[in-house]
Amino acid sequence: MQLALQQFINALSLGSIYALVALGVAILFSILRLANFAHGELMTTAGFTLYMTLASGWNWVLAVIAAIAASVVAALILERVAYRRLRNAQPLTLLMTSFAVSVALQSIFLLTFGARPKGIELPAFVDASFRIGGMRVQWLDIAIILITAAIVFGLTLFLRKTVIGLALRSAADDFQTTRLMGVKANALFVGAFVLSGMLAGIAALFYFATVPNVVPSSGFEPMLKGFIACVIGGLGSLPAAIVGGFLLAFLEVGSDALLSDNFSPYLDAIVFLIAIVILRWRPGGIFGVRLTAEQRV
Amino acid sequence: MHLQANDVVMKFKGVTALDGVDMELRKGEIVGLIGPNGSGKTTFLNVLSGVFTPTNGNFRMGDRQWSKVSLREAARLGIRRTFQNIRLFPSFTVMETVEVASAWLDKGDRRENAQIALDALNFGQYRDRIASELSYGMQRRLEIARAIAGRLEFLLVDEPTAGLNHGESQDIVEVLQRIRGQRGCGIVLIDHDLNVIMNVCDRVIVLAEGKIISSGTPQQVRSDPKVIAAYLGS
Known part of the structure; x- marks a missing residue:
């Protein structure tokens, strides 16, 4: 029972990280039809910023703010430099561009920081834990779960109650008609990239708190998981991305708990296999998001 | 003019x-x-x-x-318009549908302005309904309400x-x-x-x-x- 509860908390914590990554990916896809494979590099940007600021002796609060800000700025630079001119391009063109951007950013990280892992000097409280009966629970896991819940709540309020939030939601439904409401296209693109960058930055903080070293390709794995979460949930829908993130995490933690250690090296393969079975059953994802021919990338 | x-x-x-x-x-x-x-x-x-x-x-x-x-x-x-094939935002409520237009095309309180446009088409009691769940005829009217919000x-x-x-x-x-x-x-x-x-x-x-x-x-x-x-x- 204790073990099951422990695994449940682990899955919730991991699912929170996947859900945040998936949300960042889904926001750009729903509005721009951009499958941004460079999302992982936004996380890596936050990771290296965290490494540099903490290594320079910054207070951890300032380091956290700097990491999120760096991710947002990187997202805005990508929008301005790489994607703005491709607004009316085919989704496949956008997809190839995002691959190129991802590789280019990894190369920049490699040239700047080298290939060796950079250990992030996390503050001691990250490892703090408490006990419930015989079970040891990390405060970090609880913080990740609660902060993610607060972010999802805040994001929902933002998208429902603010002018730019309403416009972002309507653009996700129908971009052209949204512009007929007098909405600036630039406001939509910038708004979407800021949100996506912010979510990537926060997800990166949680990710690097659990894996405290950063290499140029660090963002790839969480980005891949975020994409798979989006696809399982239903690509293009924000609630579906959250559900997909938690489902993927529960599959991963559940498989790890139930299978013997011999299967550990194949954990990702097993989880992805289950994801394929789910998609065979529900090709549009759990929520059955229907994609038009134009939207299929 | x-x-x-x-x-x-x-x-x-x-x-x-x-x-x-x-x-x-x-x-x-x-x-x-x-x-x-x-x-x-x-x-x-x-x-x-x-x-x-x-x-x-x-x-x-x-x-x-x-x-x-x-x-x-x-x-x-x-210059505002409606479409031959209705193009509402499916996940939006009636109020939100009109609010988007009044927020970007009108001055003042966007909800008040949206309410005025909705009242002009007798949508008062339906403001919290989801647009895509309205009858076809009401969806047509909602498109018109959205088109008259603002200038x-x-x-x-x-x-x-x-x-x-x-x-x-x-x-x-x-x-x-x-x-x-x-x-x-x-x-x-x-x-x-x-x-x-x-x-x-x-x-x-x-x-x-x-x-x-x-x-x-x-x-x-x-x-x-x-x-x-x-x-x-x-």
């Missing part, structure tokens, strides 16, 4: 959808745009509202002149009675006449129901193969031999 379109040409990969169309629309007037399928009616609305950039032509409204206009600029000029100089309405029964069509006609009366806007109405066109329009323009073949009062157009040959039949 007039909206003047001069020598508008729209070509799609060699196919000429509009071929030198000149049109003057006046505020306070309801103009019917009729013609056979493929005659260029919807294309003309798409050009006016910034959906398409014309191959040639220029436009003037008041002291503004332009040869191409973006969707946003057209909306901010007060409105000319309202372009593309087949608003398509798929509606007689009572619902009559309701839409009354709504359009009321909007014209209350807001003083010009209305361009495309519809295949000739009874609607003949009853509600002050002026009718007939397009065929991208050209205007006739224009005048409904009575004049109805008896024009060119219109009878190209569209109305004997």
Whole structure:
């Protein structure tokens, strides 16, 4: 029972990280039809910023703010430099561009920081834990779960109650008609990239708190998981991305708990296999998001 | 104020959808745009509202002149529209649907302004309903409510009675006449129901193969031999 509860908390914590990554990916896809494979590099940007600021002796609060800000700025630079001119391009063109951007950013990280892992000097409280009966629970896991819940709540309020939030939601439904409401296209693109960058930055903080070293390709794995979460949930829908993130995490933690250690090296393969079975059953994802021919990338 | 379109040409990969169309629309007037399928009616609305950039032509409204206009600029000029195939935001409530337009095209409190537009179409008690769950007729009316929120100089309405029964069509006609009366806007109405066109329009323009073949009062157009040959039949 204790073990099951422990695994449940682990899955919730991991699912929170996947859900945040998936949300960042889904926001750009729903509005721009951009499958941004460079999302992982936004996380890596936050990771290296965290490494540099903490290594320079910054207070951890300032380091956290700097990491999120760096991710947002990187997202805005990508929008301005790489994607703005491709607004009316085919989704496949956008997809190839995002691959190129991802590789280019990894190369920049490699040239700047080298290939060796950079250990992030996390503050001691990250490892703090408490006990419930015989079970040891990390405060970090609880913080990740609660902060993610607060972010999802805040994001929902933002998208429902603010002018730019309403416009972002309507653009996700129908971009052209949204512009007929007098909405600036630039406001939509910038708004979407800021949100996506912010979510990537926060997800990166949680990710690097659990894996405290950063290499140029660090963002790839969480980005891949975020994409798979989006696809399982239903690509293009924000609630579906959250559900997909938690489902993927529960599959991963559940498989790890139930299978013997011999299967550990194949954990990702097993989880992805289950994801394929789910998609065979529900090709549009759990929520059955229907994609038009134009939207299929 | 007039909206003047001069020598508008729209070509799609060699196919000429509009071929030198000149049109003057006046505020306070309801103009019917009729013609056979493929005659260029919807294309003309798409050009006016910034959906398409014309191959040639220029436009003037008041002291503004332009040869191409973006969707946003057209909306901010007060050129608003509805679509032949309803294009609401499916996940939005009735209130949110109109709020988006009033937030970006109107000054003051966006919810108050949206409520005014909704009240004009008697949507008061439905404001929290999801747009895509409304009946077809109500979705048509909601599109009109969204189009009148904020600045409105000319309202372009593309087949608003398509798929509606007689009572619902009559309701839409009354709504359009009321909007014209209350807001003083010009209305361009495309519809295949000739009874609607003949009853509600002050002026009718007939397009065929991208050209205007006739224009005048409904009575004049109805008896024009060119219109009878190209569209109305004997």
